[in-house]
Amino acid sequence: MSMKNRPSKPWYKVWWVWLIIVVVVFSVIGVSGENSGSSSSSSDSSSTQTHSTPKKESSQKASASVSSESNSKIPNEYKNALKSAQTYADTMHMSKRAIYDQLKSKHGDQFSAKAAYYGATHLKNVDWNKNALKSARTYDKEMHMSPNAIHDQLTSEYGDKFTQSQADYAVSQLGK
Template sequence: MSEKIKAKKPFYKRWWFIVIAVIVIIGAIGSMGEEDADKVETTSPVVEETADEKAARETKETEDKVATEQKALEEAAAKAEEEKVAQEEAEAKAKEESIPREHKSALKKAESYVETMYMSKAGVYDQLTSEYGEGFPPEAAQYAIDNIEADWKESALKKAQTYAETMDMSDAAIYDQLISEHGEKFTPEEAQYAVDNL
């Protein structure tokens, strides 16, 4: 009876176990190959930066940063200048609007006397305030004198040239006429400039 009992094979020697083991091994090898292929496809080679390349890159970054900051500063300065000009224009306009009409008229009349008749500062003031002249109030005439843009020495010279050319006067006579209270009322310095430059 003992002869009829066959000895059992260990499970790892049975045919079905060997088939399963072979399938598992083949599957494992296949998946390892796919992972290696993925790694090869997705991994790009790392290129190391040389010292010169790094220095060039850092220099460019610094230059770009400086250029950006410079541009920002220039834009801020331009904006500040525009605001300053706008403020000055607004202040000038407000000041202009606050000036009385009569003061503006006196200034225009004073400019006309200087440009066409080459009058002195005192002569212009007297003409503006004279009851036989323009009849402006003293404050309007003073505003005109304070705000007129005139070169009084050049006015004296042009007046002296008129006397020299039309009346053939001597230098001394011209000088006296220029400084006279009953004449042109230029200052001695202005009259001397005129005579010296005839």
């Protein structure tokens, strides 16, 4: 089979795309951690803030969701899983199940199943319908997929892993 006739995979099914996404997410987490933990001069922090305002907001949400629990006996691994889960929900608009799978994946965050479950189930202020809609809009605008294909991708075991009702909502809101 020649290379010309070989069908190409969609961008979201190529392994290196996901590797890049994971690296970017960890970079965001690292940058936001440096911003919140440092007390450097105001000129350094102001230049950093101009580049990382959206990233910083998502890390602040993650910190806020853990802050009420920080004084309790929750293991650090669980707190870190929750912070990572909040970042995935806020910046990548992932479904709860996709977040859980990413957190426990040996190719992802490598948290224990219990820590991943804690992270995915203790998220605060996440509108899963809104996340599904944002993903659906990406498929519609950037990949020019049909509504049926978008619905299938949103609910697929190998795709976004949203629930049927979340996918139904997203597809119904696409034209609005």
